[in-house]
Amino acid sequence: MSHGHSHGGGGCQCAAEREEPPEQRGLAYGLYLRIDLERLQCLNESREGSGRGVFKPWEERTDRSKFVESDADEELLFNIPFTGNVKLKGIIIMGEDDESHPSEMRLISRFSNVYHLSIHISKNFGADTTKVFYIGLRGEWTELRRHEVTICNYEASANPADHKVHQVTPQTHFIS
Secondary structure: OOOOOOOOOOOOOOHHHHOOOHHHHHHHOOHHHHEOOOOOEEEOEOOOOHHHHHOOOHHHOOOOOOOEEEOOOOOEEEEEEEEEEEEEEEEEEEEOOOOOOEEEEEEEOOOOEEEEEEEEEEEEOOOOOOEEEEEEEEEEEEEOOOOOOOOOOOOOOOOHHHOOOOOOOOOOOOOO
8 A cells, every 4th residue: 555655665554554443443542431521621612511522432423413613713722631641642633524624733741641631723724613523532541640648747856745654653763
């Protein structure tokens, strides 16, 4: 299969030839299960809470009843918290088949293993608003290991009132 680049005599290992069969592709884009939907935010959405609806199972990606549309301009900003660490390997965005489809996006994260991701859709193909039906995230998820804070009190000097000692006979010791 020719696809416009050279492999230097070696076998092709590019994504075009490693693509999953359609029945397994949905499993790969299953990170929506690992999103903390209660804390997910979509800024500049025309209908409050509609940004959450575009993160859905692969099988529902063609459902056009759930979508998000930008409000004041073509920009959308998704702040996506995960329930663990994610190593993002792929993303799919499905929009309307017209000028409102996203044409440019930025992914904002600090590390390759993240527990929070921001997606900034900055442009579309010329419409006043941007419309998105599905965002699929592909990658690996691992449980977030949080170390709880332990509160400890250290005494600089002992307070005798805190340390009750019951002795029957008081004793006196002399050191010479």
